[in-house]
Amino acid sequence: MKVRTRLAPSPTGDPHVGTAYQALFGYAWAKANGGQFVLRIEDTDQERSSKASEKAILDSLKWIGIEWDEGPDVGGSFGPYRQSDRLHIYKKYIDQLIEEGHAYPCFCTKERLDGVRKKLIEEKAPNRGYDRLCRDLAPAEAIQRMEAGESFVVRMKIPLEGDCVFKDLLRGEITKDWASIDDQVIMKADGFPTYHLAVVVDDHLMEITHIIRGEEWINSVPKHVLLYKFFNWQAPEYCHLPLLRNPDKSKLSKRKNPTSINYYRKAGFLPEALLNYLGMMGWHMPDGSEKFTIQDMIKNINLTDISLGSPVFDRDKLRWLNGKYIREDNTVAELTDKLQEWALNPSYIRRVTEVVSSRLETLADWGYFTAMFFSDSVPVTEELLTVKNMETSEVLELLQVTIWKLEKVRDWTSSNISQALKEVSELFELKLKALTTPLYGAICGSKIAPPLFDSMEVLGSDICRTRITAAMNVLGGLSGKKLKKLEKKYRA
RNA sequence: GGCCCCAUCGUCCAAUGGUAAGGACACCGGCCUUUCACGCCGGCAAUACGGGUUCGAUCCCCGUUGGGGUCACCA
Helix, strand or coil: CCCEEEECCCCCCCCEHHHHHHHHHHHHHHHHCCCEEEECECCCCCCCCCHHHHHHHHHHHHHHCCCCCEECCCECCCCCCEHHHCHHHHHHHHHHHHHCCCEEEECCCHHHHHHHHHHHHHCCCCCCCCCCHHHHCCHHHHHHHHHCCCCCEEEECCCCCCEEEEEECCCEEEEEEHHHCCCCEEECCCCCECHHHHHHHHHHHCCCCEEEEEHHHHHHHHHHHHHHHHHCCCCCEEEEECCCECCCCCECCCCCCCCEHHHHHHCCCCHHHHHHHHHCCCCCCCCCCCCCCHHHHHHHCCHHHCCCCCCECCHHHHHHHHHHHHHHHCCHHHHHHHHHHHCCCHHHHHHHHHHHHHHCCCCCHHHHHHHHHHCCCCCCCHHHHCCCCCCHHHHHHHHHHHHHHHHCCCCCCHHHHHHHHHHHHHHCCCCHHHHHHHHHHHHHCCCCCCCHHHHHHHHCHHHHHHHHHHHHHHCCCCCHHHHHHHHHHHCC
């Protein structure tokens, strides 16, 4: 059996452990069948996609030990492997759909759509989607308006009634009624395709046989199946993996858990342990052993054996597994090498030393001042986070907004960090010191510490944000309700 | 809210139409040990609920409840 699987990440942020999770299963399944594993970059969102994110994703996948046979960096005979380089291909298929009457241009403005949506919600209509105003536009009028330069998107014609039945490898047949799906946009006003069109065209052209991805996609399968039908193509097998969860069972999110692969790397986890841990989410070795390699997985995997209860990502168990790898699979010499690669290398030591040098009276002071640069978390107490004349709740809000602000810092340098923090303090009409005080506590775990912004730069964005979140938990955290309110207030 | 998906210890993963429901993490106790950790031994702890089908259901069916996802010119 020829098997080709793919990982199709969108380069819009930090490399996510969920991406590695999907990659692991896709890769293992392809290799178990002597097939290929393809990496395709889905950068059809011009606003949010970035080359930096793409690079980060490729780097972290390589770090964790996933390799791809075809991809934007290695090429392959089904390229290009970046969707923004495939626009001409999508164009052809979109034109074809319009021509055959399966899709139509829609001239509705964003304002009109918002209004329609609002009204439908008020009316408690079962379907809150698009009202299909442009669906029955006379072709002549549509052409005229397009030629007049009016902005438009292209929508696919979803059947007005009946059911869509499709098969998921893990769940069996799933039925969804067409009436609950609105006429999906397949080409945006900027001429870029949306995910739904691009994914179908690419998976077909790249001869993908199994789509292994997260469960959040189940509801859009009917749109994809319909496109396959329009094009008269054979749809691949669908295998929707359970979603990794936070301890509170919601979808794993950076709000509640470190989700960036880079965090785990920086925090001193071994790639093989992380990968192994991901492998035991929903799957197990036939003999029940918990420590296994990706090769073991390849030898034993069967997609239908994956269990469906969405697993909670448990950092304690990951730590335990990681410890097992450290002590069972490494000699002291090997461990020393790994430590050097991780942080005890001249370049990192130099950066750290630069930050603390002015505080040293003896060389031995170095160890005292730099411990925070070589650890995952830091010992935070409530007292360290306390600011004079400020309520705990206000400190919490301050820290939360700081995290949001820091997430947006593209180039993680001391001066950009400083700028971001100044903006936060201005937003709260506070002196910068009111912000840096709890931050020192959160980041350094001490009042005696090297300069904050420089330290943050050296530590990196992932560790910093994780430490701030941890500090917030020490203070009791923000309730979901308060968080929402705050988000509304500051996030616009 | 509509729709879709899911449901075994707190967590991860097993098992079977007839079971003492098993292993791992975490937690607790003990042993080992100069401490801690590791290791070893032991303990706590689950089939969400209600109906069916069946001689017998944790397992099959239906309902309820609960959880999650999804309803964008984001993927």
